[in-house]
Amino acid sequence: MKKHLLLFGLTAALVSCAGQGDKNAGNLVTLSFGDWSRFDPAYCYDSACGEIIQNTLETLLFYDGESADTYVPLLAAEVPSVENGGISEDGLTYTVKLNADAKFSDGKPVTAEDVEYSIERMMVYSTDIGPALLLTEPLLGKAEPVRDGNFTFEQIDQAVEATDENTVVFRLAKPFAPFLGVLATYPSAIYSREDAIARGDWDGTADTWEQFSNLAEGSGKLDQGPVGSGPFTIERYDVGKAVSLKRNDDYWREPARLERVIIQSVEDENTRIQMLDAGDADMALPNAMTPTALPQLEKKDNLTVEKASGLSLVGLFMNQNIDPKGTNYLGSGKLDGKGIPANFFSDENVRKGFATAFDYDSYIREVTQNLSKRAGTILIEGLPGYSEDLPAYTYDPEASAEYFKKAWGGEVWEKGFELPVFYNTGNTGRQRALDILRTTLQKINPRFKLEVRELAFSQILSQSAANQMTVWAGAWGADYADPHNFAQPFLQSTGNYGAQIGYKNPELDQRITEAVASTDNDRRVELYQEIARTGYEDAAFIPLGQPLSTYVQNKRIQGRLKNPMFAGDYYYTISRGE
Structure with a gap:
């Protein structure tokens, strides 16, 4: 067994039991370097943890294929606009109807209360390392964390309101041109209010909100990831080494084609090259291979190297x-x-x-x-x-x-x-x-x-x-x-x-x-x-x-989207060919 496979025992087991022609049949092994911070959205503001959230939780809107600035509904029933009444003429009110089919991985429906809780919790937490400012700026009027009395809970509560089980209203403090883009990005991910409260997290009330403001690292209740509605769930995390995502077989859309995705952290680039060439890994995360490695990888018959513009x-x-x-x-x-x-x-x-x-x-x-x-x-x-x-x-x-x-x-x-x-x-x-x-x-x-x-x-x-x-x-x-x-x-x-x-x-x-x-x-x-x-x-x-964003993968891999807005890769569209 190769030394690099020992980084993650699950990967080795998958390789040993897979067929000779395709070592990772039914699964996908992808390579990165570095480590991960927690998988609680309130603390995640980097592409490593963001990729995990993007694949296990979902947002109201999502990107249309590889477009960076057009959106399709995901947990929402439609993309709000002035024309359909979803956006007010003054640009201050956004009304979102929910997709009636959406449900969490525990089988419970995604409700407007879950949306309100998820967005408000991000602002309540306002962690130093988190992305709360993406929401406080349009909804509360200032790109500042909720701290030291600069905002009240009443302001937070009024900014996002579940008006019925399937309708959420966002009241902006000022017109904010890119607000649809904010709703499509992973910091606006939606998760189960019931599950979070059951784990001892914020109960969603004015009585307790200040206890959860800017909690120190390691204090959160959702570090291992909330219950979401995404195509995958977090199966295992070996700290600093690898994350395993398992297919959500009860996903509200068609289940993902991949049974499991393993993201390995391999710091040595030569080892990453060897794993890709040997078929022990199927691809590398966007930009995980340095430009100096690309000419060598382009010569490999079993690999493709593609480049795309990035933001x-x-x-x-x-x-x-x-x-x-x-x-x-x-x-x-x-x-x-x-x-x-x-x-x-x-x-x-x-x-x-x-x-x-x-x-x-x-x-x-x-x-x-x-x-x-x-x-x-x-x-x-x-x-x-x-x-x-x-x-x-x-x-x-x-x-x-x-x-x-x-x-x-x-x-x-x-x-x-x-x-x-x-x-x-x-x-x-x-x-x-x-x-x-x-x-x-x-x-x-x-x-x-x-x-x-x-x-x-x-x-x-x-x-x-x-x-x-x-x-x-x-x-x-x-x-x-x-x-x-x-x-x-x-x-x-x-x-x-x-x-x-x-x-x-x-x-x-x-x-x-x-x-x-x-x-x-x-x-x-x-x-x-x-x-x-x-x-x-x-x-x-x-x-x-x-x-430029660079994408290295085995030629078997199909359906990989090259969207500059993605945090890493979106695995729902990916499959393995012959």
Whole structure:
């Protein structure tokens, strides 16, 4: 038995009992790297756990095939519109009728109360690492977690209301152009209210809601996944190693073609290549194989390698307000060449020094193998407002040196610095990006010293949320295909990355709020271009590139959808051919 199969005993058992021609007949083994956070939607805001939620829970709406911005009803009976009365003329009220056939994996029907509970619970929890802001922004009026009395339970309760067993009404605090996209994304997944309460979770009342606000990691009752209505259920989770999904044979639509899906975490890429070539794995998750591996994989007779446009952005993030009590990454904590102070990146000259020190052309050419398009702002290709005329930093060592000579009154240039920078374990592309930065900075000034470190993905998520990181490589995949979903998380002070890096520009905050509420598309484009340019001028973060999505799979695999909005893969449509 091959060593890599020992990562997950269930996989080995499946392989040993399958036929010789197709090792995994009836099942699917797919490869990833890194680990998973919990499977409670209130804590999940990454593609790893999001993929599990996407396949075990369901949303009111879903994406139409491979389209990023058109929707079909799933748990809803139809897609609400102004024409069918589902959306009010002022854009503030959305009325959703439920699909009468939908039921949970325990056989009980999906009701409007379940929808109300699931959406309200997300806002009640408002965890630091979760996606609650996707809902608080349109429904409560601000992209902020429910915290310290900024919202009342009455506001939460009135925002989502089950008016009868099969009807849910959403009352928005302001017009929100991409709200249908919010309803289609996995953070808006619906699950069983009865099951959650039976497990000791929030009971859905005003009396107890504050007890569940921002519960610490490990405190939730639904960490192993709520009862959902999806085509699969979670069968087993070997922490950090693999997740097994089992077909829901009582699914309300036709059951999935696959009996079981096993997602394995295999950090070593050579091992992933060997498993794919030998047929021990059927495919890799989107972008789980680095660009440098693709030419080798393309030569394999039993594999296909496909590329598709994506809506994601890779960047380097610089924390302007590091928590000195929560981290040991600051070295001396001073500008003495042996560390950095906690507010080191609050000087925009430092940030611009880093931005002009990075060799973008080498990154695109050597690291991504030209499978990434240069992106200089949050407006990437495929979003309204994108233009090739938008600004982008370039590799300019002389300009970088001038910025650093201005930083902190000249002390940075004179004394230098030492600091660790981070990438998630197994992500060699991000590792190499940081290696490029380390090398170019040392050429600019030998006193500039970076130490490139790996860290488990879950640790990067939790430490960045707690403002403990220094500089790290990360990425953002669109929650919905609208420029707001890049402006808000990257540049608004309450956004995912904005909060993690301590970036705050009050005028920009207001402009982002105005842009998403505008019903004039031309005005929205104008505002988002202004927002993109301001983010560039502030060097809020360093955009590296917009990658193509890559899909590697065995030629037997059929029905795989390449939708840039998916969190990983959607297994319901996949089958095995001869």
